[in-house]
Ligand SMILES: NC(=O)NCCC(=O)O
């Protein structure tokens with residue numbers, strides 16, 4: 001049974017929980033409107049003009065600025081023990097830096113230590129992250145080997161812990177072979193999860209490494225030489241072929257080269273359900289930095305896998321692929337190691353801890369390379385930095401969307417302001433920045449996380465532990481039933497109640513058909529009140545009906561429409577993306 005709605009008299013409410021953003025351009029992936037946005041208790045409660053707002057509400061004037069859904073970074077590795085080192089951005093510093101750049105949710109990877117079960121690994125990541133995160137987060141879980149136990153625990157993670165994505169590696173010592181990938185993809189498909197792959201041919205890389213080292217090539221320039229584009233493209237193609245055999249949706253993490261992106265495109269054209277994520281590193285810089293004339297520290301600071309490509313046209317081509325929907329998202333793969341840690345590979349490039357920064361600068365760099373150059377418009381910017389991740393990982397429309405009933409994760413973006421990226425001024429723990437010196441147009445002047453203004457006129461006031469773990473329910477409709485959800489877009493100006501109905505409508509279609517699974521609903525029946533009630537809330541769940549007071553109840557009934565689903569389930573089937 002759900003808890004009755006408590007109505008707290010307006011004069012007893014704290015005006016801290018209320019915020020009005022006025023005169024901005026509200027950008028969603030499907031359009032831009034001039035509207036005001038009213039937020040209460042961490043939720044967007046009204047959108048429109050001439051809103052009726054309680055007195056004492058803080059107002060932010062967004063004239064001349066964009067009001068964007070907060071960024072969702074689908075790929076981070078905070079405090080990750082990898083290649084003999086631990087990444088220096090932890091869940092506090094990493095999420096704080098994310099917010100300062102306009103990202104209001106991250107999805108990290110729970111990566112099991114040798115001998116650790118994936119379930120224990122998940123618990124350990126929760127323990128590491130829960131008290132530190134400044135913004136909401138979710139977890140993908142990595143499969144570093146394949147076994148019956150892994151298969152069983154995938155089911156538990158999906159059904160009981162809100163995990164709907166599993167990552168497999170086709171390179172590194174913990175890579176899975178093709179048969180194991182087949183079984184793992186098959187299990188993902190059965191559970192309604194998204195399979196993710198790190199796609200590089202590990203066996204060929206091992207051979208190339210042997211050859212390069214035997215020739216005395218030990219510096220960072222050996223990194224890309226050992227992992228050329230073909231090796232990435234081959235693995236992408238193979239992963240797509242395997243996924244197609246078992247009809248499992250596939251998400252290729254960090255597509256770093258033109259040829260790998262082309263393989264994603266070919267597979268999509270053949271009808272494979274595959275999504276391509278590229279990295280901000282790949283569109284913001286390139287592999288010319290591996291050249292030995294830059295010195296070890298500079299070159300090693302750019303080492304990640306798959307590598308940045310030495311063909312300097314790559315960033316522009318990848319940006320165009322994002323514009324054309326060949327690729328769908330930009331992550332950061334933030335996995336930061338200090339200069340001293342990179343020194344582990346001083347005499348052997350294979351020992352340089354792999355990983356670069358990006359969680360803080362992702363939004364600005366994508367804006368600079370995409371919107372400022374005119375290759376994409378702000379709506380596509382929102383899609384590739386936020387909405388598509390929310391859809392693929394089943395967080396939409398709670399996240400990745402500015403609409404009534406969505407979480408108030410919002411960025412007020414000034415397209416005319418500029419900032420210069422530097423390790424000296426960034427908020428990350430790492431002592432190096434791959435975008436050093438880049439001037440970016442587009443600055444997040446206000447960043448609102450769950451209704452709270454965390455970046456306020458450029459000042460960062462992050463709160464440790466304020467973020468929540470957000471469950472990602474199985475069978476994301478946008479991935480598992482894209483045709484059925486094609487026109488089930490939530491209405492932007494409905495009431496909260498109507499939006500909840502709409503969200504449930506989207507989920508219902510799938511739940512009815514997948515009787516074998518028991519996914520967790522996006523907006524569950526839990527009892528959750530305000531953002532400060534973190535302790536009492538089960539795993540990031542919030543019942544937006546339990547908000548202490550809803551101004552929307554006082555609205556003219558005529559403004560409420562009773563049906564907010566534009567087309568019925570099974571209706572039109574135009575592409576969603
Ligand atoms: N990408 C990278 O080089 N480091 C992070 C770990 C991974 O994603 O492979």
Ligand SMILES: [Zn+2]
Nearest residue numbers: 075077333335
């Ligand atoms: Zn990664």
